[in-house]
Amino acid sequence: xxxxxxxxxxxxxxxxxxxxxxxxxxxxxxxxxxxxxxxxxxxxxxxxxxxxxxxxxxxxxxxxxxxxxxxxxxxxxxxxxxxxxxxxxxxxxxxxxxxxxxxxxxxxxxxxxxxxxxxxxxxxxxxxxxxxxxxxxxxxxxxxxxxxxxxxxxxx
Amino acid sequence: xxxxxxxxxxxxxxxxxxxxxxxxxxxxxxxxxxxxxxxxxxxxxxxxxxxxxxxxxxxxxxxxxxxxxxxxxxxxxxxxxxxxxxxxxxxxxxxxxxxxxxxxxxxxxxxxxxxxxxxxxxxxxxxxxxxxxxxxxxxxxxxxxxxxxxxxxxxx
DNA sequence: ATTGATTTAATCGTGTTCGATTTAATTTGA
DNA sequence: TCAAATTAAATCGAACACGATTAAATCAAT
Numbered sequence: 333x334x335x336x337x338x339x340x341x342x343x344x345x346x347x348x349x350x351x352x353x354x355x356x357x358x359x360x361x362x363x364x365x366x367x368x369x370x371x372x373x374x375x376x377x378x379x380x381x382x383x384x385x386x387x388x389x390x391x392x393x394x395x396x397x398x399x400x401x402x403x404x405x406x407x408x409x410x411x412x413x414x415x416x417x418x419x420x421x422x423x424x425x426x427x428x429x430x431x432x433x434x435x436x437x438x439x440x441x442x443x444x445x446x447x448x449x450x451x452x453x454x455x456x457x458x459x460x461x462x463x464x465x466x467x468x469x470x471x472x473x474x475x476x477x478x479x480x481x482x483x484x485x486x487x488x
Numbered sequence: 489x490x491x492x493x494x495x496x497x498x499x500x501x502x503x504x505x506x507x508x509x510x511x512x513x514x515x516x517x518x519x520x521x522x523x524x525x526x527x528x529x530x531x532x533x534x535x536x537x538x539x540x541x542x543x544x545x546x547x548x549x550x551x552x553x554x555x556x557x558x559x560x561x562x563x564x565x566x567x568x569x570x571x572x573x574x575x576x577x578x579x580x581x582x583x584x585x586x587x588x589x590x591x592x593x594x595x596x597x598x599x600x601x602x603x604x605x606x607x608x609x610x611x612x613x614x615x616x617x618x619x620x621x622x623x624x625x626x627x628x629x630x631x632x633x634x635x636x637x638x639x640x641x642x643x644x
Numbered sequence: 645a646t647t648g649a650t651t652t653a654a655t656c657g658t659g660t661t662c663g664a665t666t667t668a669a670t671t672t673g674a
Numbered sequence: 675t676c677a678a679a680t681t682a683a684a685t686c687g688a689a690c691a692c693g694a695t696t697a698a699a700t701c702a703a704t
Contacts, residue, residue: 346539346555349607350621351517353628355536358514359557360635361507366692367639377660380511383502393683399502401515404683406661413659430669430682451505460631465506468627472509479516483523522662533690549653560653562691569689586652586699650701659691666685672678 350475368450372443378414379447381407385420385436386444392431419443506631524606528599534570535603537563541576541592542600548587575599 346352365376374382384399385391393411397403411434414420419440425431460468502508521532530538540555541547549567553559567590570576575596581587616624 346536346543347629348622348625349539350625351521352536352539353625353632354510354514354517356557356632357628357635358510360632360639361510362691363557364635364639365507375659380502380508383505383508387502394681401512401519402660403662405663405685408684410660424683428670428682432683466504468624469504469506469509471624472513473503476509476512476516479513479520483516483520518661531689550651558690559692561655561693564654566690580653584652584700588653645704647704648702650699652699653697655696656694658693661690662688664686667683669680669682671680674675674677 354472365450372446373417374414374419374443377410379450381410381414382419382436382440382443382447385434385440386447390433390435392425392433394431396434414440510628521606528602529573530570530575530599533566535606537566537570538575538592538596538599539603541590541596542603546589546591548581548589550587552590570596 362376365379369376369379372379380400381396384396391399393404393407397407400407411420411422415422418437421435421437422432423435425433518532521535525532525535528535536556537552540552547555549560549563553563556563567576567578571578574593577591577593578588579591581589
């Protein structure tokens with residue numbers, strides 16, 4: 333009862349850290365999806381990017397970036413690879429030549445079947461109910477919003 | 489009630505995806521910690537690595553790798569940077585010359601004060617109780633274990 | 645004791661991420 | 675109108691992550 337130090341505040345036990353738990357879970361998703369992605373010829377970040385395009389086609393690079401929390405320095409090369417593979421097309425906007433519009437090709441849209449399979453595969457392995465998962469998603473989104481807001485506050 | 493397709497299974501709404509929620513939360517932790525880490529002169533992965541060493545000093549590279557889910561191809565250069573900065577020492581084991589033992593230096597141990605501050609900082613911004621966080625950590629660890637086990641199963 | 649298999653870390657190439665800068669197009673204001 | 679400020683994407687360099695390979699040390703098993 334006497335010793336307090338760091339024990340009452342997570343201390344150094346890595347497994348008690350929320351950031352480490354999230355790091356590990358993210359890592360596990362990465363490793364789980366990677367071999368499945370490989371069959372489609374894409375990487376995990378490319379998969380996430382395609383999901384954003386399935387949700388809404390014909391987005392600007394910066395629009396995609398807002399959705400995925402990435403900027404042109406990351407997206408430009410990634411999109412170029414997707415373009416080389418023939419899954420998307422990139423074209424300067426007629427209205428504003430600064431903007432590049434990213435669109436799915438037929439081949440890109442064709443990936444959606446494989447993607448659905450992947451989702452079933454991952455979800456089938458988590459023996460959790462839809463409600464439980466949905467609740468967890470909400471909690472994680474709360475944390476994300478809180479940390480993002482806190483960072484804004486600090487850097488302001 | 490007629491349409492089924494993908495809607496009853498998360499479909500393409502990115503925000504309903506557990507993997508995306510985790511991706512975002514991990515990203516938010518990264519962005520939140522980054523400027524704080526910068527004051528200490530280290531990166532987020534280096535921070536995680538140091539946490540593992542605070543928990544247990546004098547680990548082999550492969551031991552650290554198991555803990556952090558990384559391998560020598562990632563750890564070797566990262567550890568070399570921590571060594572250059574004087575936070576750790578790397579030395580071949582006398583018993584087995586193949587092994588490299590990673591140890592904290594005084595300067596490395598000295599970082600732990602700053603690290604405690606960082607943890608307070610992050611935790612103070614999450615207006616969640618310790619129990620709530622602990623519960624969330626357990627759920628995330630469950631997911632990680634499940635996905636890791638599922639991957640083993642598939643690759644076997 | 646020597647050959648062959650295994651283990652450990654290091655190395656290499658590709659892709660992702662990010663801070664910082666650059667280039668080009670658009671908007672603003674004098 | 676035309677220079678200055680702003681915006682959008684691209685580029686660059688450093689760090690991280692990973693599959694695959696390599697080099698060196700150890701172990702196994704005759």
